[in-house]
Each structure stands twice: as structure tokens, then as C-alpha cells.
Amino acid sequence: MPEQKESPETGRDRLLATLRTPSRAQAIVGVLLAVLGFSAVVQVNNNEQDNTYAGLREADLIEILDALTGTAERARREVDRLEGTRDQLQSESTSRQAALTAAQERVTTLNIIAGLVPVTGPGIRVRIEEETGAATLVSLLDLVQELRTADAEAMEFNDTHRLAAQSSFDTVVGGIELDGELLEPPYVIDVIGDPHALSSAMTFGDGPIEQLNRDGASVQVTELESLDIESVRDPVRPVNAEPDPGQ
Template identity: 40%
Template sequence: MSEEHRETGTGWPEPSEPTRPSGPAGEPDPRPDAPDPDELSPLAPPAETEAPAETDVPAETEAPAERQTGTSAGEPEATAGGSVARRLTSAGAMIAVLLALLGFTLVVQLKTTSTDPTLAATREEDLVRISSDLDSRERRLRQDIEALEESQRQLRSGEQGRQAALEEATRRADELGILAGTLPAVGPGLTVRFEGPDKAISSARILDAVQELRGAGAEAMQIAGSDGTTVRIIASTYFVDAAGGGLTVDGRRLSGPYTITVIGDPATMRTALNIPGGVVASVQDAGGNVTPEDREAVEVSQLHAPITLDHARPVS
């Protein structure tokens, strides 16, 4: 195989066209029966086919080059298509991760807001009581706001303002006297009786009851023991378990059962005592019993001795 055939990759050479034999150095054929040079050999192809014969080899040699060129040109297109596909795949993965995180956040938020450990175990009637308690507190606060605004308007007017100021000062003194326990009080309220063993009606549970009643709007309270000993409950009142049973309230010993007399809105205070896990439930769990009774008018008559101030004095 010649070097030309190896380079073009055409394989073995194709049979060449029949040519007229010639003598040395291109001289005419000396044979006597040799055809005339001007005559065409019957084996020679027509003249029209000579042109294609001359271009057969270049066409064959150019075809592989064209195929090679097409293959190399297609490679960048395939590479570009693969890059685009990879980019689309990465974007889809990122979107899927973001959606998963968003869904997880929503689920956690829903679980957090819908699984309140306090309200989840609350009965419907208890929720109604709590709602009623909140409504009562709101009404009471609105009434206080209206009263204060009316007092402010009266105090800003001349002679009427001075009279209103005197009346306001008197009212304030009465309120402070009731809160301080130096004045008796009467009004609607409750009597709450605590019965049971000392563990069930300990000082901690009695203090919890007092705090619940204060939070529900109690304005005046007193506690009495079974022997009739009564102590006015004010802001500074303390409760201690006495040795041998009973309670020590502001230095005075009381024996059970105990009765707390309180002035305030009966429905609101009763609801506060009966909330789930509240005073009534804790006393009952310890083997005791709490009995609240509504009263149209109760009297808190026990007085507390005025507190002597050692260090504080009014500013003039």
C-alpha cells in the first residue's frame, strides 16, 4: 500500500482506467495492429465520465475529513447540553431543599401553637370560666379608667374642682383604710371553707388561695379558725405552719378548719379558685376539701393595727 493510500485512508487502490499502451518515452505503440492514437479504445470510458473519475479520489478523501469535522463540532454542543442539564438538576435540588425546610418550619410552628400544655388538658367548661374571668377583669378595669377620667375632669374645674378634690381625697382614704385593714368593709363576696388534714390545708395552700382571690379582684379579706380566732388579711400578712398543727397568721395561731371571708365579685373569684390545677384541685388531691359559697353581702369586720413607720415620712 502506497503512502498516499495510507494518508487518505482509502485502503487498497482502486483499479485504474484502461489506458492505451505507449512505448518508451511516450512514443507510439510500434505494434502493427495498434489502433490509431486518434481513435478511442473500445475499453476507454466516454469523455463525459472522465471528469467524475478525476474527482473520485478527492471526494473519497474529503468525506472522512467532513465526518471528523462534524464529530468535533458536535462535541461542544453535547458538552453545553450536559452543563445546562447539570445546572437544571442543581437548581431543582436547591428548590426541593428550601421547600422541605419551609414545610418543616410550618409543622413545628403549628405544633408549638396548638399544643399548649396548660390549655390542652382543660375542659370546655373550664375554658368558659377562664374567659368569663378575663371578661370580668376587663369590665372592672374599664370602670376604673372611666372613674379616673371623670375625677380628672372635675379636678380641672374651679370651685367644683376643689369640692371634687375633697371628695376624691376622702374616697381614697377610705379605700386605703380598707386595703390597710384599718377600716371595716361590707359587700358581695364569698366565704371559702378549707377542711382536711394539715398537709391538705397547709400554709402554702392557704397562701395560694389568698393570692388567687387577690388576682380575681378581692378587695378585703379575713381568715378565721375553728376556735373563732380571726385575723385581717392585708398585703403584709404572712402564713406559717405552726408546730403541732395549725397555722400562725401574723403571729396569731389558728386551728383548722379555716374560713376565709372575702369581698369581691363572687363569680370571678369562684372561677379563679376552680381553675384546673388551682387551689381546689390541689387541696382535693391532698385529701382535703374546699367549699366556696356565694354571699350577697359579707362583712369583713376584723381590723389590723395601724403599722408604725420607722423610716418613711411623707414628702411636703
């Protein structure tokens, strides 16, 4: 039986064989082509998104622009409103704190003037010794008045008696009374204020020192950088005075 010759392999047969069993190089090329195709699809989608407004009419674009401008304007007004509210709250808080600080300072000042709290500060110490005569009530009152005129902020007699605006003096057997309490010589007066001004209020011609000298008393004035006044007065409630409801 004669041998049959094999038909020659055609190009189609080779292509089919290649597709059935691709080589390593062909597989790599296929993957690269797939990636390239995916990138092209993504780029097309992006271009479509970027061209969202490309097909709109001019009137439509103007309307969209007006809407965006209005939104930005409303946002700006809201920011201004919130900033105004913030500034108002800060201003009210500052004013409230300033009022509280002023009120506290006023209370502190009134407590010092009324002699209700201990105080410390620069000032002078006046020592009055009775030698050939007794210090008169008039001389002591004049001394106190001159010290007050020189802006004395606090005064204390004999380390125990605090002087206040409503204090009163009286002459009694054995000395002088201050608010009903007996003061015995020597009189030592601690005064808080400007030391130079207080000393000057004692030493001018025919002033407190010369008057006390004529009474037969010697006077020694010492300026101090700091002295303490520890004595305090009991607060006194007003009996007849009441707050005015109209104030």
C-alpha cells in the same frame, strides 16, 4: 213833695250783683273753669319738660348720645367682670369640692386595703376542712394570691384575722400562723368582691381547690350576695420610711 222815680237797673249793676251773690250753677261753672285752667298749666309744663332737648344743636345731641353710650358700655363691662368673677369662684369651688371628694375616696380605699375599717359587700365564703391530711402553707398562699388576682377587696380568716397587703403566713405546731396569730382548722375565709370572679379563681384546673384536695383537705365555696367583715387591724407606723420633702 213829688215822688222820685228809681233809675232803671243797668247791665253793669246786674253783673255786679251776680258776682256778689253767685247762683249755684254759676259756682259750678267757676270751679270747672278753674280745674280746666290748672290742667292747661300742667300740660304746658309737661310739654316744656318733654322738649328739653328740642332746642339743642345736632352736635350737642351727638355729644349727649355718646355720653349715654359710654355709660351703657361701662355698665356692660362691669356686668361682664362681675359675671366672670362669679364663674371663677364657682369653678374654684367645684374644683376644690372635687379634690376633697377624690381625697376622701382615696382615704376610704386605703383604709379598706390596709384592713383598718369594717367592710360589707357581696363575695364568697371558703371553708377548708382537713380530712386525710393538713392544708399546706403553699396551698393557702396560692389560694390567697389567686383571690387577690381576681380583685378580692377584703379577706378575713376564721372571723377574727383580717388579711392585709403586709400580712405574712408561717407554719407552726398545731396549724398555721397569720401575722403571728395561730389559725386552727377548719379554715373559714370570707372574701369580698365579685362572687363569680372569686369562685372562678378557685375552681380552674390545677387551681387552689385541686391543690388543697391533694393535701387531703376538702373545700366548699359559697357565693353570697352580702357578707360582713368586722375584724380590723391596728395601724402600723413606719419605722424607717419618711415622706420625701421633694414631693
